[in-house]
Amino acid sequence: MKNRVRYIIAFLLIASPGTALAMPWSWDMYIQPSNRAQKFPAPPTPDGIVPTTGKPFYAKDRIEAAKLKNPFPPTAESIERGRERYNIFCATCHGDGGKGDGLVGQKYVTPADLTGPYVQSKPDGDIYFTVGYGGMAIMPAYGDSVPVEDRWHIVNYIKGVFGKSANNK
Ligand code: HEC
Numbered sequence: 001m002k003n004r005v006r007y008i009i010a011f012l013l014i015a016s017p018g019t020a021l022a023m024p025w026s027w028d029m030y031i032q033p034s035n036r037a038q039k040f041p042a043p044p045t046p047d048g049i050v051p052t053t054g055k056p057f058y059a060k061d062r063i064e065a066a067k068l069k070n071p072f073p074p075t076a077e078s079i080e081r082g083r084e085r086y087n088i089f090c091a092t093c094h095g096d097g098g099k100g101d102g103l104v105g106q107k108y109v110t111p112a113d114l115t116g117p118y119v120q121s122k123p124d125g126d127i128y129f130t131v132g133y134g135g136m137a138i139m140p141a142y143g144d145s146v147p148v149e150d151r152w153h154i155v156n157y158i159k160g161v162f163g164k165s166a167n168n169k
Contacts, residue, residue, distance in 0.1 A: 057071075057128070057148050059125070059129060061129075062126060062129050062130075062133075065125045065126060065128060065129035066122075066123040066125045066126045066129070067123075067125060068124070068125035068128060069124075069125070070124040070125070070128070070152050070155060070156070071152060072149070072152045072153060072156060074156040074159065074160045078152075078153045078156045078157075079153070079156050079157050079160045079161060081150065081153040081157075082150075082153035082154045082155070082156050082157025082158070082160075083157045083161065085146060085150045085153060085154050085157075086154050086157050086158070089142055089145060089146055089154075090102075090142075090154070092104040092105070093105035093108060093111045093139075094111045094112070094114055095111075097115065097162070098113070098114035098115045098158065098162040099113050099114075099115060100112060100113045100114070109137070109138055111139065112135070112139075114158050114162050115162040115163070119158070120159065120162070120163045124152070124155045124159065127154075127155045127158060127159075128151045128152060128155050131143070131146055131151040131154055131155075132146070132148075132151055
């Protein structure tokens with residue numbers, strides 16, 4: 001009888017929420033080798049998850065931007081991606097062939113001729129800057145719609161195709 005009472009008391013203690021939560025099983029998930037927020041030093045990042053070596057392609061002005069190096073070599077894929085994006089975002093004004101004779105361009109202020117020496121002699125970073133932040137005078141900025149990578153692909157298209165097009169000779 002005495003034992004039974006002990007068992008019942010023990011059971012009630014274990015089953016009551018207060019005691020149950022104090023038992024090791026309720027916090028053994030908490031004690032684990034993971035890192036707590038704000039713990040210093042921060043654990044090393046495993047290789048290849050979030051890139052930490054690249055630098056953002058931010059330039060405070062056109063002169064700084066001109067020094068940026070195009071991270072994408074002008075491969076066929078890059079130029080193709082650039083062609084697609086150019087046709088969506090730029091051709092309306094600059095025209096399919098880059099001559100500045102797109103339908104909107106004809107009604108708007110005449111856009112720059114992208115095939116001519118003025119644009120073709122510009123560093124990649126300068127053209128990249130124009131796409132993201134707008135032209136010298138009134139060309140709107142396309143940074144909201146054209147992500148960083150695509151700006152460089154468009155540059156490769158402008159240089160690689162318009163720069164070498166027969167129109168340019
Ligand atoms: C709404 C019409 C319009 C669209 C769309 C447009 N441009 Fe322009 N662009 C212009 C006009 C107008 C100029 C000349 C005046 C200026 O520089 O603001 C110009 C100038 C330029 C220049 C020469 C800037 C300089 O250095 O003087 C480049 C390069 C250029 N555009 C590239 C592009 C590219 C690439 C796109 C697509 C992402 C594009 N433009 C979309 C109207 C447009």
